[in-house]
Amino acid sequence: MKARLACICLMATGALVAFEKIALVDGFDYAPVMDTETDKGMRQVLARVCETGADTILWRTHSGGIPRYASEAEDLAVLEQPLDKRRVPLTLPVRGWVRYQRCEPDALKTVYGLCAGMSGVKRYGAHLLQEDAHSNRYWSLGEWTLEHPQYWCRSADGKIGMHHASFAYPEVIAHRRAIVREILARGAQMIYLDTTRNGGYGPRDDYVKPNLDEWARCHPGVPVPKDFHDPRWLEVVARGHYAYYRAIREEIRASGRDVPFVITVGNMRVQDGPDWNYAGCGFDWRKVVDEGFVDGLAVVSIAADEKDPFGSTERIFRHVAGYVKGRCKTYFPIRAYNFAKSQPSYGQLAKWAGVTPPEAIRRLLEIAARCGAAGIVMECVDPGNYPAADCEVIRNFAAPAHEAPTTHPATDVL
Numbered sequence: 001m002k003a004r005l006a007c008i009c010l011m012a013t014g015a016l017v018a019f020e021k022i023a024l025v026d027g028f029d030y031a032p033v034m035d036t037e038t039d040k041g042m043r044q045v046l047a048r049v050c051e052t053g054a055d056t057i058l059w060r061t062h063s064g065g066i067p068r069y070a071s072e073a074e075d076l077a078v079l080e081q082p083l084d085k086r087r088v089p090l091t092l093p094v095r096g097w098v099r100y101q102r103c104e105p106d107a108l109k110t111v112y113g114l115c116a117g118m119s120g121v122k123r124y125g126a127h128l129l130q131e132d133a134h135s136n137r138y139w140s141l142g143e144w145t146l147e148h149p150q151y152w153c154r155s156a157d158g159k160i161g162m163h164h165a166s167f168a169y170p171e172v173i174a175h176r177r178a179i180v181r182e183i184l185a186r187g188a189q190m191i192y193l194d195t196t197r198n199g200g201y202g203p204r205d206d207y208v209k210p211n212l213d214e215w216a217r218c219h220p221g222v223p224v225p226k227d228f229h230d231p232r233w234l235e236v237v238a239r240g241h242y243a244y245y246r247a248i249r250e251e252i253r254a255s256g257r258d259v260p261f262v263i264t265v266g267n268m269r270v271q272d273g274p275d276w277n278y279a280g281c282g283f284d285w286r287k288v289v290d291e292g293f294v295d296g297l298a299v300v301s302i303a304a305d306e307k308d309p310f311g312s313t314e315r316i317f318r319h320v321a322g323y324v325k326g327r328c329k330t331y332f333p334i335r336a337y338n339f340a341k342s343q344p345s346y347g348q349l350a351k352w353a354g355v356t357p358p359e360a361i362r363r364l365l366e367i368a369a370r371c372g373a374a375g376i377v378m379e380c381v382d383p384g385n386y387p388a389a390d391c392e393v394i395r396n397f398a399a400p401a402h403e404a405p406t407t408h409p410a411t412d413v414l
Helices: 002-013 039-051 107-114 170-185 208-219 229-256 275-281 284-290 310-323 346-353 357-370 388-396 409-413
Strands: 020-025 056-060 121-130 152-154 160-164 191-194 261-265 296-299 329-335 375-379
Touching: 002 208, 020 039, 020 121, 020 191, 039 056, 039 107, 056 107, 107 121, 121 170, 170 191, 170 229, 191 229, 208 229, 229 261, 229 275, 229 284, 261 284, 284 296, 284 310, 296 310, 310 329, 310 357, 329 357, 346 357, 357 388
Parallel strands: 020 056, 020 375, 056 121, 121 191, 191 261, 261 296, 296 329, 329 375
Antiparallel strands: 152 160
């Protein structure tokens, strides 16, 4: 009787949804082994990705600011040159010419069309980057940013940073909004904004005129802080980012479609007040949740404790879930890349705990489910990541269905 009443209550308040398994896919990383400019090659990539058990496919839309589809927001003729193999850094393998912008039919439409026909794929969408230049590499700058130096970032000493156009300028947001519009027009069923891939950007780079004017308005007579960690300065810088997130939400609403907007946070730890995402990426994830900017918060890396890898992981997951309190969905990482010891992969966690990688994955999945996550994020599913034994654990994991939010909270802020 109690179980029946519980079911009735859940049916009244919101739909039950399954545990989601999101795969971030960078088609360019498959270029050395598959022809990713063809229907056949993309099928091969997606087949490989689905081996992990992924049911949501998020395809990388850009290399820095360079689109990987036939974009109307960028001048594609200008962008041919940065893809010239002679401009590729010598430390990277030469792959020749890769012209996703010239694919016929459109590369992004092709991927989404293939995803729509795959029985295991429930949703597909865009892995959209916040960065203008990938890892601060200027050869990946888009045409629009290259041709609008008036919007480039500046440091406190006035040094120009051409690797990023500041969100303090409405014109920059309008350009980014146009990109979201054309991605939605191609059929994206989720917009996943990767803020941790920010091309080396940080609030230290955002001493631009609109922010300086805003500082003077908010703090008359007070010198602009040279320390970009100053919470007052971070608050000023973050306003441009929040305006960008609102613009994404507005563009989704204008499309007339129910497309979730998910934003990433990284290097998470149990911490009150400003964290790495604020000082490193220019936004306070708590405010993003409080103001209802997004439908989902995806934690892509955590600052786990080497001496207590899984216990510390669960404390971090619970910290995030405890703050969110169901106001949006949460996703937790099954991270293959071990970029830094401070943000370990599941393989590193396994070494610290003295267990196998499949066992580490199993524990992470169970922790995520226990903490009420809507699902997990795999970053990134590349050719050499997620061996067969690891995929089997992810593929076979089934968490109890949970209640979905009844409405998109972000609609209240427009």
